[in-house]
Amino acid sequence: xxxxxxxxxxxxxxxxxxxxxxxxxxxxxxxxxxxxxxxxxxxxxxxxxxxxxxxxxxxxxxxxxxxxxxxxxxxxxxxxxxxxxxxxxxxxxxxxxx
Ligand SMILES: [Zn+2]
Numbered sequence: 001x002x003x004x005x006x007x008x009x010x011x012x013x014x015x016x017x018x019x020x021x022x023x024x025x026x027x028x029x030x031x032x033x034x035x036x037x038x039x040x041x042x043x044x045x046x047x048x049x050x051x052x053x054x055x056x057x058x059x060x061x062x063x064x065x066x067x068x069x070x071x072x073x074x075x076x077x078x079x080x081x082x083x084x085x086x087x088x089x090x091x092x093x094x095x096x097x098x
Pocket of ligand 1: 059
């Protein structure tokens with residue numbers, strides 16, 4: 001497929017995926033001065049500031065937002081996401097054979 005790197009697909013196949021519904025998380029942000037120094041010692045919390053993820057293969061947005069997919073597959077810890085279409089197309093067939 002054009003635009004999909006085979007190495008990313010290989011990496012995706014090594015991950016144990018679980019179907020998951022994306023839930024916005026609070027984001028934490030440290031204020032910094034223009035020169036990069038921390039201004040505050042404690043992070044500011046931005047409620048639901050982490051509001052979307054992207055499929056690691058096709059970059060589809062997974063978010064609790066209108067017009068976005070709300071479900072996908074995530075790894076343990078939720079740092080990687082796959083959309084349902086990519087999971088079924090690229091990963092699911094390889095994991096069923098084990
Ligand atoms: Zn995808």
